[in-house]
Amino acid sequence: MPRLLMMHRARKLPLVFQLATVLLLACSASLAQTSKPDGQDIAFTVSMSKPQTHLLEVEMRIRDVPGEAAILVMPVWTPGSYLVREFERHVQDFAAADQSGHPLEWEKINKDSWRVKTNGAREWRATYRVYANELSVRTNELNSDHAFWNNAALLMYPDGFIKAPSTLRIIPAANWKIATGLPPVSGEKNTFRAENFDILYDSPVECSNFKEIDFAVKGAPHRIVIDGEGNYDPARLRSVVQRIVEAEVAMMGEIPYHDYTFILHLRGGGGLEHLNSTALGFRRNGFSNDEGYRSFAALVAHEFFHLWNVKRIRPDALGPFDYTKENYTRSLWVAEGITEYYGQLMPCRAGLVSERLYLDQLAKRIQAFQETPGRLEMSAEEASFDSWIKLYRPDENSINSSISYYDKGEILGLLLDLDIRRRTHNARSLDDVMRYLYTEFYKKGRNYTPADFQKACELMAGASLDQFFARYVRGRDDLELVYNEMLGGAGLRLETSGAGGRAEAKAFLGADLSQNSDRLLVTSVRAGSPAYEQGLNANDQIVALDGARVTKETFEARLAERKPGDMVHVSVFRFDDLRIFDIRLSADSRDLFRMVPLAQVNDEQRRIYQSWLSEVQNR
Ligand SMILES: [Zn+2]
Structure with a gap:
């Protein structure tokens, strides 16, 4: 969308137009909501004079925002x-003052809004501090070692002026360096410019003595900014990131940014x-083996x-955003x-993960999804819609009542990709859907609806996919029967039982456990399982199996020795009471899911397999 294009210089209107805009804005508050934002001047200064207190200090200077009052x-x-x-x-510590430093009256009008009586002042400022002591990719942290923040979690916007440009000046502690995706304002030290608040809020900031690894792809500069010590090999780290960037740029066809910061x-x-830019968190000693680099990739x-x-x-x-609610x-x-x-x-297409390993891990993820009872309770669209109250707020019943749109979405992506390839004899794929959406929606300033996405897939498949979307995207039908139909197109089959050569079924209880120091706890109980039907509850503390004390390890080992149909006696503390449950185990005939090649594979299946897993080329 044009409003999201990274513009590196502000488009300045001639002065006469700026004045006219200000006058117009001054006439009507409601007009101000919809008028062009040019004219306001919003300048943030973020400082950190006492990093050990975790308090980021914000000064917000506002000029030419009309009216007797403003809401931040x-x-x-x-x-x-x-x-x-x-x-x-x-x-x-919120406060407001006019240009000469006289305090302005203010009051909070709801949990997230401060109304300041500006009395029509042409220029005024608000100051406040933000406690920042939580390191995650979506929160803020300031301490004696570094500062990292998300501007959405630090900087207020004047209500009605979300499209206004602003500048961000940073006064770092202790000569720290600054990394952010925002473009610098030339001639002004440590000052950056955002064309609007969506861009400002989309540009996190790292401030520290970070290490930096640089590389270029198609002439565009990329940098990896690293805070903290770790056991990575800088050359290998750079190579992994660069190969991912190259593979994805090759697929999408162009680089829509001036520079990129990891x-x-x-x-x-x-x-x-x-x-x-992106903010990443990874364990410091996670680079000790190939598996570590693969998961980083x-x-x-x-x-x-x-x-x-x-x-x-x-x-x-998702854009433009309402920052006040879901x-x-x-x-x-x-x-x-x-x-x-x-x-x-992409790590597979970039040669960082072998095809065999990719397929093995894909089979594991499909198995984990198929063993989630909630897959029959919630559709992919429902999971998306309720993210705010479900995925981000899981509880012990989540596994029975919900799914992750990451898990099912990945599987739906796989199935759509293979289906489009199969139907078009490998002339089209999901890659084409993504490129089409980029060209036809992003470049034309449009967001897509669920119907638009389906139409894009159908356009590439050359056929109606309504049944697929009705059953597996909007609906909750079990995917069980569709895997092999789609995988067959690439000459593969998903084997769900008997792969390990085991003749007998395993005994199955259906309780997920965790060991918290010396307490063995039931964390969730899978719907329909013996544990579920015969009385175990989440949060039960298991103290014995068949009269003997157990840990998670010994519990699982002893259960593995039992046969389907056997009775076990599970002693638990529920709240403060000791209880014993006699539970008859059921049979679990499933083995490790595996992707295996079909006995007969024709040329087309071979071509689909090849281009699906190794298609890295410029289009
Ligand atoms: Zn994501």
């Missing part, structure tokens, strides 16, 4: 993480996508792919799930 709003959430996090709860914290975990591939899928190819409700969309299975599909696939 703190976002309650940040895009990419679909939970109301109430960032306003960390605000303290902010990597070697603490915590996860990632959050932004317009021309998958994280990078996921977050980087988001720069197209969700940051530019946007579902209906923004509902039925398409997170596309925005997150299909991003996860490519996040797993």
Whole structure:
């Protein structure tokens, strides 16, 4: 969308137009909501004079925002993480003053809004501090070692002026360096410019003595900014990230940014996508083996792919954003799930993961999904819509009542990709769907609806896919029967039993356990299982199996020795009472899911397999 294009210089209107705009804005508050934002001057200064207190200091200078009063709003959430996090709860020491320093009256009018009586002052400022002591990709942390923050969790916007440009000046502690995706303002030290608040809020900041690794792809500069110590090999790290970038750029065909910044914290975990940057968390000693680099590659591939899928190819409700409440969309299975599909696939296409390993891990993820009872209770669209109250707020019943749109979305991406390839004799694929959405929606300034996404898939498949979408996207039908239909197109079959050569079924209880120091706890009980039907509850503390004390390890080992139909006696503390449950075990005939080649594979199946797993080429 044009409003999200990274513009590196402000488009300045001639002075006469600026004045006219200001006058017009001054005439009517409601007009101000819809008028062009040019004319206001919003300048933030963020400082950190006492890093050890975890308090980021914000000064917000506002000029030429008309009216007798102004409302400053703190976002309650940040895009990419679909939970109301109430960032306003960390605000303290709010104050406002006019140009000569006289205090202005203010009051809070709801949890996230401060109304300041500006008395028509042409220029005034608000100051406040924000407690920042939580390192995650979507929160803020300031301490004696570094500062990292998300602008949505730090900077307020004047109500009605979300499209206004602003500048951000940073006064770092202790000569720290600054990394952010925002373009610098030339001639002004440590000052950056945002064309509007969506861009400002989409540009996190790292401030520290970080290490930096640079590389270029198609002439565009990329940097990896690393905070903290870790056991990575810098050359290998750079190579992994660069190969992911090259593979994804090759697929999407062009680079829609001027420069890109990976902010990597070697603490915590996860990632959050932004317009021309991403924040990543990875364990500091996670680079000790190939598996560590592979999981890092998958994280990078996921977050980087988001720069197209969700940051530019946007579902209906995701941009422009309402920062004061939940923004509902039925398409997170596309925005997150299909991003996860490519996040797993791209390391394989880039040669960082073998085809065999990719297929083995894919089979494991399909198995985990098929063993989730909630898959029959919640559709991919429902999971997307209820993200705010479900995925981000899991409880012991989640496994029975819900699914993750990451998990099902990845699988739907796989099935759609293979289906399109199969129907078109490998002339088209899901890659074409993503490129089409980029060209036809992002470049034309449009967001897509669920119907648009389906139509794009149908256009590439050359056929109606309504049955597929009705049953597996909008509906909750079991995917069980559809895997082999689609995988067959690539000459593969998903084997769900008997692969390990085991003749007999395993005994099955159906309780998930965790060992918390010396307490063995039931964390969830799977619907329909013996544990569920015969009385075990989440939070029961298991103290004995068949009269003998157990840990998680010994419990599982002894259960594995039992046969389907056997009776076990499970002693638990429920609240403060000791209880014994006699539970008859059932049979679990499933073995490890495996992807195996079909006995007969023709040329077309071979071609589909090849281009699906190794298609890295410029189009
Ligand atoms: Zn994501």
